[in-house]
Every structure is written in structure tokens, then in C-alpha cells.
Amino acid sequence: xxxxxxxxxxxxxxxxxxxxxxxxxxxxxxxxxxxxxxxxxxxxxxxxxxxxxxxxxxxxxxxxxxxxxxxxxxxxxxxxxxxxxxxxxxxxxxxxxxxxxxxxxxxxxxxxxxxxxxxxxxxxxxxxxxxxxxxxxxxxxxxxxxxxxxxxxxxxxxxxxxxxx
Numbered sequence: 001x002x003x004x005x006x007x008x009x010x011x012x013x014x015x016x017x018x019x020x021x022x023x024x025x026x027x028x029x030x031x032x033x034x035x036x037x038x039x040x041x042x043x044x045x046x047x048x049x050x051x052x053x054x055x056x057x058x059x060x061x062x063x064x065x066x067x068x069x070x071x072x073x074x075x076x077x078x079x080x081x082x083x084x085x086x087x088x089x090x091x092x093x094x095x096x097x098x099x100x101x102x103x104x105x106x107x108x109x110x111x112x113x114x115x116x117x118x119x120x121x122x123x124x125x126x127x128x129x130x131x132x133x134x135x136x137x138x139x140x141x142x143x144x145x146x147x148x149x150x151x152x153x154x155x156x157x158x159x160x161x162x163x164x165x
Contacts, residue, residue, distance in 0.1 A: 025140070060093075071086050
């Protein structure tokens, strides 16, 4: 009889623990990275940082296109040696522009990753703070098959990020 009472006690005790309410939240990180004020600020900063290099590259491309058009027009009147010399010069310029364009893209990508890492650290900090304040037991990131609006706290995180600019 004692064993039955002990069994019932343990069953009720552990069943009570299993029934205890678990507070779960879900955050769509892709929306945070797109809509957070810090993301907008970092995009503007990146634009400003690379504006002069981008404009310089555009001018070089336009200049190359103008030179190629000019060579097409004047190509009939130039000697074959002069025409070949001009074509080699334009080809070298094209290669230089492609290299500069690739370097610019790589630099922009590197800086963008740095900014995203900063934002992700800030998002994690805000989520942890929100979890403690609102007593969440578990907060999940994007790779979830389904999450109802009831557990979606993305807007709360965006609001907290806006307050913590």
C-alpha cells in the first residue's frame, strides 16, 4: 500500500511539473535584419562610405564606353597598328575596371558582414533582455516550421531595438 501511495505522489508531482506553463517566443531574424533602425543606419553608412569609390568606378566605366565608341567611329581612318594599340589599351583599361569593381564588391561585402554581425550581437542582447523582462523560457530564431502569432515576438524586438539606437 505504501508503494502505491508513493507512486501516486510521484505521478502527481511530476505530472504537475509537466503541466507547468512554458512561455515560448519566436523571432523572425530576417525581418529584424531588414526592418531594424540599426539596419537602416548601417546601410546608409555603407552607402556613404563607398559612395566616392562607386562614383569613380561609374565614371571610369562611362569613360571606357566613350573611348570604345570613339574607336569604333575613328577605327576606319586609323592605321592597323594604331587601331591595335588603342584596342589593347582599352582591353587593359577594361581589365583594370573589372578588378576595381571586384575589389569594391568584396570590400562592400566585408563591411556589410561586419555591420550584420554588430546588429546580430545587438539583437541577441535585446532578445536576452526581453526574455528576462517578460519571463520567457524559450525563444527561437527563424528556422522553425511554424509559429503562431501568439508566440511571435518579432515586433517586440523591433520596438526594443528602436529604443536602444
